[in-house]
Amino acid sequence: MSTANKTFVQLFTNPLPSLDEASQLVASDSAGAISTFSGTTRDHFQGKQVLKLEYEGYGPMAEKILQQIIMEARDKWEIQHVLVYHRLSEVPIGEASVIIAVSSAHRKEAMQAVEYLIDELKARCPIWKKEFYLDGSVWKGTCE
Amino acid sequence: MSTANKTFVQLFTNPLPSLDEASQLVASDSAGAISTFSGTTRDHFQGKQVLKLEYEGYGPMAEKILQQIIMEARDKWEIQHVLVYHRLSEVPIGEASVIIAVSSAHRKEAMQAVEYLIDELKARCPIWKKEFYLDGSVWKGTCE
Amino acid sequence: MQENGTSKVTVLYFAAARDITGIASETFSVPHSLGDLTSILTTKYGEELRKILDHSLYAVNMDYVEKDLETNTVLKDRDEVAIIPPVSGG
């Protein structure tokens, strides 16, 4: 089983592929459950209007960390295919900055793995978000 | 905020709408997180090959229970829009029998609500699955 | 209750229950409670349905009735009673 498990990790400067495309990549006739998470850019942060967002990343290390995190998830849960896409560029409000999709035979595994992947991505993956407001911009993480 | 929250509950005899359609229905510029779960029909159960599956439901009560479960989820978590689609018909292998999508401002809420919704749907919603094998068929739930 | 002391209720069958009855619904005159309906159903459909009922819940007008409240649940005319075998949606 494990040799057939597929991993898709990619960083994009263009808009991310659709959720359908992502879920079809992880789908399989032997996996009954597909869990996904999409992070989309929001129009406000603590009451302030966000005009646009920009993501920057240390690309090669980000991919390396994502592969590590996925291996950790595979150690913890019986999951099948895994996809993690992140956008590194300006992202207009309402568009996806991250898509995660996991398939598994049983639903708990896929859901818990998705939660782990997004939590660890946010904690460890060298990617930074800059929010632009009417009165300036700020790198998130450093100034929160 | 809560007056603008949308709920989509529907039972289908045709193939379910796509995950993209579902996630676009729950998307909003103020919700940064969209979590989805899709249940697709599997080609095996405990080593036996499954040829096809059929879902049957007590439609009006199923919709009522889903609305109840969604209200419970809204009481528990700060979520925005919620969608629960279930198919009631024969479902070919690999096609979706259920789609759940939830949006929220913060990711934990959407993910936990999706998990609650699928757990409670499976526990309480009057829908039954019949699996067809080479050597017969069985209503799941009753004979497990 | 009707003048004759019984209530006319519609009973719905699903999944394994319907495989036994062969029909989706039918109407019964029930003297009093869900407990009485169980007697009527097992008289008509025998052991096979009784085994299903043991593991099913009734829903009256789309609300589940807890197992230990069945004998206390009085039926009214035109109640819709469904037999809900263990569910398996998702």
Added chain:
Amino acid sequence: MQENGTSKVTVLYFAAARDITGIASETFSVPHSLGDLTSILTTKYGEELRKILDHSLYAVNMDYVEKDLETNTVLKDRDEVAIIPPVSGG
């Protein structure tokens, strides 16, 4: 180490760190450890960068170095050292 006892390393700047340096990367000759690099960087870029460094981790060749291991982390020629301010992807 080189014959002169120092190592030539490339340093990468991201996000808030790059806003201060104004460039994405540069090369330094570092006597010994990551601790020495911190001295070189704060000498060149001052308090502003030191505040960032206090809350950042170094990654050497794409592996994080724990904060309390910095002074013990010896750099080699051609190491790629990145300053990783608190991340905010997702």
